[in-house]
Amino acid sequence: MAKTKVISLEGAVKTDAGLTYKGVVMEPIVEKCEGCERVAAVEGDNYCPTYAQPERKWAHGVCNFATHVRAEVDKTGKVKVNPLKASKRAARGR
Numbered sequence: 001m002a003k004t005k006v007i008s009l010e011g012a013v014k015t016d017a018g019l020t021y022k023g024v025v026m027e028p029i030v031e032k033c034e035g036c037e038r039v040a041a042v043e044g045d046n047y048c049p050t051y052a053q054p055e056r057k058w059a060h061g062v063c064n065f066a067t068h069v070r071a072e073v074d075k076t077g078k079v080k081v082n083p084l085k086a087s088k089r090a091a092r093g094r
């Protein structure tokens with residue numbers, strides 16, 4: 001697969017409703033997003049350019065856009081979250 005394209009939130013505007021990007025209100029990332037390469041910082045807060053509501057993304061299980069973890073279904077049918085080798089990536093940009 002092609003290398004993950006990092007998307008920026010260029011042009012995003014902070015409004016009373018929150019950060020808006022192309023007319024969509026962006027919600028801040030959730031704890032589980034920490035380490036994901038897609039996280040984009042805008043004026044001190046972190047947002048996900050891929051998904052406007054990261055919390056909802058994770059409510060359905062593992063975010064399928066995440067670059068730092070991957071969901072795997074084990075033999076019992078339980079979903080396991082496996083961290084990817086992301087220590088280097090996590091260190092970058094901090």
Ligand code: SF4
Binds near residue numbers: 029053054
């Ligand atoms: S892609 Fe998924 S894990 Fe990454 S920041 Fe967005 S919502 Fe969070």
